[in-house]
Amino acid sequence: MFRRPTTSALLRLRLCPLRSGALLPKASPARIAPGQFARTDPSITVEYPEEKDMPSSAPVRRVKRTLGSFSLEGKVAVVTGGARGLGYVMTQALVESGADAAIVDLNGEEAIKAAAMLLKHFRDTNPDADRVPTITAHSADVSSPGSVKAVMEEVLSQHNNHIDVLVTSAGFTENFKAEDYPHDRMQKLWGVNVDGTYLCAVEVAKHLIASKKPGSMVFIGSMSGSIVNIPQPQAPYNAAKAAVRHLASSMAVEWSTHGIRVNCISPGYMLTALTKKILDDNPELKAKWTSLIPQGRMGNPEDLMGAVVFLASDASLYVTGADLRVDGGYTVT
Numbered sequence: 001m002f003r004r005p006t007t008s009a010l011l012r013l014r015l016c017p018l019r020s021g022a023l024l025p026k027a028s029p030a031r032i033a034p035g036q037f038a039r040t041d042p043s044i045t046v047e048y049p050e051e052k053d054m055p056s057s058a059p060v061r062r063v064k065r066t067l068g069s070f071s072l073e074g075k076v077a078v079v080t081g082g083a084r085g086l087g088y089v090m091t092q093a094l095v096e097s098g099a100d101a102a103i104v105d106l107n108g109e110e111a112i113k114a115a116a117m118l119l120k121h122f123r124d125t126n127p128d129a130d131r132v133p134t135i136t137a138h139s140a141d142v143s144s145p146g147s148v149k150a151v152m153e154e155v156l157s158q159h160n161n162h163i164d165v166l167v168t169s170a171g172f173t174e175n176f177k178a179e180d181y182p183h184d185r186m187q188k189l190w191g192v193n194v195d196g197t198y199l200c201a202v203e204v205a206k207h208l209i210a211s212k213k214p215g216s217m218v219f220i221g222s223m224s225g226s227i228v229n230i231p232q233p234q235a236p237y238n239a240a241k242a243a244v245r246h247l248a249s250s251m252a253v254e255w256s257t258h259g260i261r262v263n264c265i266s267p268g269y270m271l272t273a274l275t276k277k278i279l280d281d282n283p284e285l286k287a288k289w290t291s292l293i294p295q296g297r298m299g300n301p302e303d304l305m306g307a308v309v310f311l312a313s314d315a316s317l318y319v320t321g322a323d324l325r326v327d328g329g330y331t332v333t
């Protein structure tokens with residue numbers, strides 16, 4: 001192999017005869033002219049190393065090495081609320097880890113856009129991929145039993161009767177003083193956050209139990225399920241997220257004999273497009289929140305990527321009924 005010699009290499013090489021016995025032409029830095037090594041030079045003999053001295057080839061590594069147990073290859077993941085915010089980023093994490101995905105969202109049009117964007121991103125970043133993931137979009141209201149049943153049937157029909165992972169990110173919060181909370185809104189809030197989690201989990205569990213397959217469910221709770229946020233009043237949301245966390249533990253115990261694991265992720269204050277807008281309008285609120293976070297910053301949606309892949313994959317085979325707080329240390333102070 002002949003490499004264009006650098007000045008220092010040339011000076012070193014000058015002292016060493018090549019194996020053929022020929023010496024390299026004498027050169028000094030002062031004599032190197034522009035283009036000198038771009039032309040042929042009949043006085044230079046290139047001698048290739050013998051086969052036994054050739055270094056082995058190394059494969060090109062496109063990704064960093066990680067444990068195989070984190071891979072989601074061959075799995076199908078359903079993400080509710082995956083059209084936007086945290087659900088969208090978690091869907092991306094699951095797809096990047098090898099899963100096919102089904103985005104289930106109240107906003108069907110956004111879900112279609114989200115699936116297309118994730119697919120484009122995958123193609124752009126993996127131009128040589130052997131296989132492009134299947135990412136489907138589905139419209140449903142997770143608080144409605146009929147809608148959930150229908151959408152899970154739709155997902156199964158589009159994914160070869162296969163669901164392995166469920167992530168429940170559909171949810172919302174709103175702030176009213178407890179004594180002023182309109183009852184119908186409170187019911188809607190619990191309907192989406194609590195019933196929505198419950199209904200989706202039960203529908204996926206029925207499929208897993210009937211097909212005798214293991215599965216992993218990750219409920220998205222909130223640190224609000226363990227602490228009381230200040231200064232904003234949001235009692236029903238806090239109670240709803242406490243319910244989500246305990247649903248995960250309870251279902252983990254009920255379904256453990258079926259090989260179904262159920263865990264909860266409790267994010268702290270996360271900076272999504274939605275919260276960013278709220279906080280841009282209320283800089284004092286942002287300062288208050290941040291002052292209470294030991295890490296001194298709000299979380300980014302990407303901060304959930306590792307957590308969701310860990311809990312969805314075989315990397316967490318002996319973890320069930322757990323609550324993984326991703327909150328910059330908020331809840332330990």
Ligand SMILES: NC(=O)c1ccc[n+]([C@@H]2O[C@H](COP(=O)([O-])OP(=O)(O)OC[C@H]3O[C@@H](n4cnc5c(N)ncnc54)[C@H](O)[C@@H]3O)[C@@H](O)[C@H]2O)c1
Binds near residue numbers: 106222
């Ligand atoms: N953003 C935060 O700071 C934060 C912190 C802790 C927990 N969480 C929880 O994380 C989850 C996602 O939050 P986000 O910030 O990404 O919210 P988001 O509003 O950006 O996204 C929520 C998604 O859920 C969908 N959705 C709402 N109601 C639905 C319904 N009835 N059926 C189906 N889909 C529905 C919405 O259309 C939207 O796409 C929520 O459960 C939220 O409570 C968020």
